[in-house]
Amino acid sequence: MTENELSHEIIGAAIEVHKCLGGPGLLEEHYEEAFCCELELRGLRVDRQICVPVIYKGKSLSKTYRLDLLVNELVVVECKAVEKVLDVHKAQCLTQLRITNKRLGLVVNFGERFVKDGIHRVVNDLKE
Numbered sequence: 001m002t003e004n005e006l007s008h009e010i011i012g013a014a015i016e017v018h019k020c021l022g023g024p025g026l027l028e029e030h031y032e033e034a035f036c037c038e039l040e041l042r043g044l045r046v047d048r049q050i051c052v053p054v055i056y057k058g059k060s061l062s063k064t065y066r067l068d069l070l071v072n073e074l075v076v077v078e079c080k081a082v083e084k085v086l087d088v089h090k091a092q093c094l095t096q097l098r099i100t101n102k103r104l105g106l107v108v109n110f111g112e113r114f115v116k117d118g119i120h121r122v123v124n125d126l127k128e
Helices: 003-020 028-041 087-100
Strands: 046-052 065-071 075-080 104-109 119-123
Touching: 003 028, 003 075, 003 104, 003 119, 028 046, 028 065, 028 075, 065 087, 075 087, 087 104, 087 119
Parallel strands: 075 104
Antiparallel strands: 046 065, 065 075, 104 119
16 A cells, blocks of 8 residues: 555544544544554554654664654654644654655644644655
8 A cells, every 4th residue: 555545544544533532622642542443443554652763963862753653654643632733743744754764644633623624744755
């Protein structure tokens, strides 16, 4: 499955979670856990809260970075439960793509009234 095909499944799962949990109002950790369950129900592999090394000029820094989700080892997902996604959230996702050498990320904000309005694609040299 390509990154783009996978993103379609991930977006569908996010919509299902938002609908089943009744929309905004819960903490990010609740949405993240339900999201992982839904992705796994769809047959996808989900790595949650994984530590990745941060390399600076060839040296691995002592502090690792923690990704919210990595789906099928291809797509980085940054989960949010905020009123609005800010540009800094999208920039954060791009940095995550760069340090993991991944090409597609999704910022999914469960805090929006309609979750579809809170989903943002972030690409890092992805060929459409």
